[in-house]
Amino acid sequence: MIGLVLAAGAGRRLRPYTDTLPKALVPVDPAGEGTTTVLDLTLGNFAEVGLTEAAIVVGYRKEAVYERQAALEAKYGVKLHLVENDKAEEWNNAYSLWCARDVIKEGVILANGDTVHPVSVEKTLLAARGDGQRIILALDTVKQLADEEMKVITADGKGVQRITKLMDPASATGEYIGVTLIEAEAGADLADALKATFERDPQLYYEDGYQELVNRGFQVDVAPIGEVSWVEIDNHDDLNRAREIACRY
Template structure:
């Protein structure tokens, strides 16, 4: 599952005509190419992509992605992609949660080792978050704190010094979480449509749910929000296939 409905206005002029996930980072290879390639590499062949802003550009490339990576794509439309934040966007794909899903943010460039780490982890909770506990944190990151091994808080609004690490935008959603996650996301965007899907995870924790994390180790990755991030993505993306 790839969350790719956002506009990415800080990446203009690329995103004048493309969603952020289709910005190229390695020759003609886009962020979405890397997302789909990673999911295919761990054996996932049915991939749901949540689209919204400039969705037609994804439709136009759908056949090419399917042939290139040997997958079947299902596009789910977020009708409020330019108005609301991504708690609603992920909720739009709620019908697929019950099958189990490996969710990746469509603006994150990371190696396939992240997916491998999530899939190899023991089944200790129905939702498992990929977390970087190596990187030096700042204010913009989606930070987490733990209580023992359980997620306690997930928010950008946290002193970096208090955080265990950064959630990197990859989640293993096991089938048992389906109804509870969908309800938490609905509660989140109905309360404030500008909230993140990670705020839905916080709703679950506040309701007594256990959510665990999987440290990804010291890997090269970046969330592509602006042109500086894009430059970093272009430095690291070409090394993934070579195992860097």
């Protein structure tokens, strides 16, 4: 199993940082000096759970990731492979994850490049393996939900029934936090579902690819992460929150 980070997006709501950097390289250290980024934290998590290799899907401002590749490999002891998304500024992330379809077939822990979270999330996913699950989503069942969150409804013994932002928060089991364990044997099915998803609408999310799998009868499971401090960075308020959280990890 290897790590996989989606880091191709532009993150325009985080300008001026993202004038020159992808979101995954926006500084989350308290001083904002760039000593710690989301990518640093994620690679650190991968290393702590024993992963020695990771792929990063790059697109917008990809040169900034290439420039830091050697330093990141040396710092975290994780060999990095960069996968290029040629439509990063045009299409949404269903296509971005599909670009890594050959990587997914090796079995991955997938992390969004804008999610600050502790290594306990990866540990929870790894601990949940072994009962035939092929895809396991990290689920926050504690947080109070609103309209923007990627919400999930589950059924006992049947896994995910629905995953979308477009549902009543009161009906949701929890929020998908942007970290998934994908076993190698799920890779081909997921790649096919992602392809069908972006061909239907290139602006769809990879989570819509998960829904496509569910609609096809594929069981997608979840692992509750407990009471964990994490944040998805979409804007400057989120970035301030990320800096508060990141210093704890």
